[in-house]
Amino acid sequence: MSKLRVNAFTLSLDGYGAGPDQKLETPLGVGGENLHKWMIGTRTFRQMVIGKDGGTTDTDDSFAVRSFENVGAWILGRNMFGPIRGEWPDDNWKGWWGDNPPYHVPVFVLTHHKRAPIVMEGGTTFYFVTDGIHSALERAKAAAGGKDVRVGGGVSTIRQYLQEKLIDEMHLAISPVLLGSGEHLFAGLDMLKLGYRCTSQVATADATHVMIGRA
Structure with a gap:
């Protein structure tokens, strides 16, 4: 059965998924890039996101x-x-990832402003x-054709799906x-009343990996 998942979503110790003042120069907000040290050295990140060889094959990489x-x-x-807000000024912006984004499946972008689909290399269509x-x-x-759907973020999007009890499992x-x-992930959310529980946790040098599921 298809699940709605959150995976590899990084939070700070004080619960923020992005720093303040997100814009083109600081897409993760001020200080936000420091959250992702656990991932950027892994073989998976290097191969799938930046197209390079090498990287670690440890617990962080397994996640x-x-x-x-x-x-799917x-x-x-x-x-x-x-980083664009409001109406789309033109069709030039096609995401942060270049011509071949790391998704390789259909991607559905929530917005208030209409835009035609964008077909990219590698099987990604926005x-x-x-x-x-x-x-x-x-x-x-x-x-997805029976496969799972992954919610990539950001914080506001994950919160909306949590509030509706639609997320089946979450890796933070x-x-x-x-x-x-x-942007704080859990502010104002009663995760227990929403039916969520921590199911496991694993600590590494750069992160504590926490799995959350429905009770």
Whole structure:
């Protein structure tokens, strides 16, 4: 049965998934790039995101590998797709990742502003969904063909799916970094009342990997 998953989503010790002042120069917000030390040295990240060989094959990499397994479609918030706000000024911006993004499956981007689909290299097509999270999930599940749908973020998008009790399982990497402000994942959410529990945790030098599932 197809699941709605969050994988390899990194939080600071104080619960922020991105720092303040996200923009083109600081896409993860001020200090946000420090969250992802656990991932950027892994073989999976180097191969799938930056197209290079090498990298670690340790516990951190095993979580990165699992994050791509059995994924048939993605859902992204608009901030994860790019820094542009409001109406699309033109069709020039096609994401942060160049001509061959690391998704290789259909990706559904939540936005309030219509835009035609963008076909990229490697099997990625970006579809822009203007009628909410339920419509995006319905379309993503249809496109996934029985495989899982991965919610890539950002914080606001994950929170919306959590509030509707739609996420089946979530892997969070808690980085030993304090951001102080930014986008907080759990503020105002009662995860216990929503039916979620921690099912396992594994610590490495650069992160504590926490699995959360439905009770």
